[in-house]
Amino acid sequence: MARRGTTTTIADVARHAGVSPATVSRVMNDRFVGEPSVADRVRRSATELGYSPSPLARSLALGETHTVALLVPDIRNPAFQAILGGLTRAAARDGYRVLVADSAETPDDEPVLATELRRRCDSVVLCAPRMPEETLVELAATLGPVVLINRPSPSVSAPSLSIDYGAGITELAQHLYDQGHRTFVYLGGPERSVSNERRRRALDEFEATMPDVILHRISCGADTEDGRRVATLVRESGATAAIAFNDLVAIGLVDGLAAEGVRVPEHLSVTGFDDIPFARYTSPPLTTASVPYEELGMQAWQRLHALGRDEAPGDDVLLQPRVAIRGSTAAPGRRAGIGSGAAAETVGSS
């Protein structure tokens, strides 16, 4: 904030133009209906004094801030950054700004963080994968306009936008199965994460459906480092294919395996999840499920914008990942053909 008395206020303009603050306000907001000459005079005074209304004061008076909050567990996660990108761009088109906050992977802080953010903003995009359901229900009720990312729930009043992780992971497993794999290992994400739960359920079902499939499970994490850490465990598991919680884990795993002399996909196939921008450029390019996170961010804004104008926000949406077959998967025990480079890619729909 500028030093007190430095900024020109609406009163200054009013005085300069010889009118009342009310009139200045009306002119600035195109709500003025009187003599055009008066409006002109006000406008001239405004530009002459370099006046622009204080957004803060307007927010207080109007009860709206033209700001939307985004709360995520870790802002450095590329998936959240993609959401942020989509949200920022979409909101900007309607003259809204985005306030970001990061709970530093501490679900306990999220309710108070969210409420605090909410008071600065008109609405909030909440991404709280590890928040307990009951806390979420309570929070969503008090929060007002909010959209939930990846937390579809009939008991919550807010619209939610989610990724069909189950469908994506099933399709990945099926792809591996079709290539001849029978022994899998799943590298689980954060323990209490909803999206991890979705993936696990889908894999449980896959295992139950396919009698000849063996599925090992390793509790891992969501970061590159987590993937690297479990490389040895994966190697020793006897699996021919590893299904990683996400791309970061997969990338870390591939790297960790390389350090142990295990080649991907020659010795072991690996799949990721998310299709972060660089998944296609990794070594080898990563077979993964492509998730439209930027789209998610844009749709989130669309819902909130509707909600803010008391329109119907639209139904909950379950966005379908698209599996992208790249170089990190191959038939077990078979060497990958020479020339299977970054350019080759198949995209399947689900």
Add this chain to the structure above:
Amino acid sequence: MARRGTTTTIADVARHAGVSPATVSRVMNDRFVGEPSVADRVRRSATELGYSPSPLARSLALGETHTVALLVPDIRNPAFQAILGGLTRAAARDGYRVLVADSAETPDDEPVLATELRRRCDSVVLCAPRMPEETLVELAATLGPVVLINRPSPSVSAPSLSIDYGAGITELAQHLYDQGHRTFVYLGGPERSVSNERRRRALDEFEATMPDVILHRISCGADTEDGRRVATLVRESGATAAIAFNDLVAIGLVDGLAAEGVRVPEHLSVTGFDDIPFARYTSPPLTTASVPYEELGMQAWQRLHALGRDEAPGDDVLLQPRVAIRGSTAAPGRRAGIGSGAAAETVGSS
């Protein structure tokens, strides 16, 4: 904002506790000096009514918002996301939030955007690589607390944090030279970008210093797609080493070259710049100059925080990139040895 009359205000608490709003305010801000029993009563009323002060009203009254703005040309750029990450985390530690905005690569919009943001925030981190110097000087003067990213300038009153792009690119060139390359091609970034200018100057000087070096220049861009687009030009240039404006361009280039059957580094060496998190996982792992963007974000906050308390913000800083030698560079015309995997890496300092 909650529906009018829904939120409990300071007046409600005052009434409930049988005191004046002034007293409530003092209690809430630990400025209360009277009878402890009164303070207790107020605190009880506050929690009972679920009261929390409106940040908006406080901001208006206090003249500070506890918010800092970040303005960048494109929020989707990983470098900016890293800065955002560092800034967000550092600011959060002091109870500040970050408001993000993206000028959509439109330098003309930046001055008005920045001023608008500034009115909502206590300070702003400005990253405007393509803004004309004179505009910047003017803007920085009116903006108040601001730190400039990558725009060191004696004529601007604001502190600046920059990357020594010249040193980084020179070191990369030198590395290539040491490996035996003599014909280079530089893939230039955005035409009017300051950081591109810095790289170009350094390469001009490098060319002048090394008599046997031939340096071609291609105007390219800053994105993966730009790199892919110029792959053919690069191949036809006759250069044995390509120095890309940044990692994204390098990655795109490598991909584009692969599509034309040109192998990296066997046929052509490629360097990037930035060392985005995935540079080490590309295929092949990218030789690049590692730039501490997250650190940049944190330092930016540190300066602004100091500035906000009328402390000396500290001197301008020129952060040194560290060149990371990876798999995308090799001696010209020599095949890379088998087994040069992602794990192998040398880090040099500058």
Add this chain to the structure above:
DNA sequence: TACGCTCGTGAAAGCGGTTTCTCGCGCTGT
């Protein structure tokens, strides 16, 4: 000519806090 309308504008009451200023009270000093 008087009455009632509409139209253009200003006065003032919010929005929800903070802070200065003031005032009443009880305590001390002589």
Add this chain to the structure above:
DNA sequence: ACAGCGCGAGAAACCGCTTTCACGAGCGTA
């Protein structure tokens, strides 16, 4: 016993803008 002092807490002004309400002027009509 009374002036003076310090302390605890409230009244009111203020931050900068919006908006309702009121008011006076000008007009048309009876």
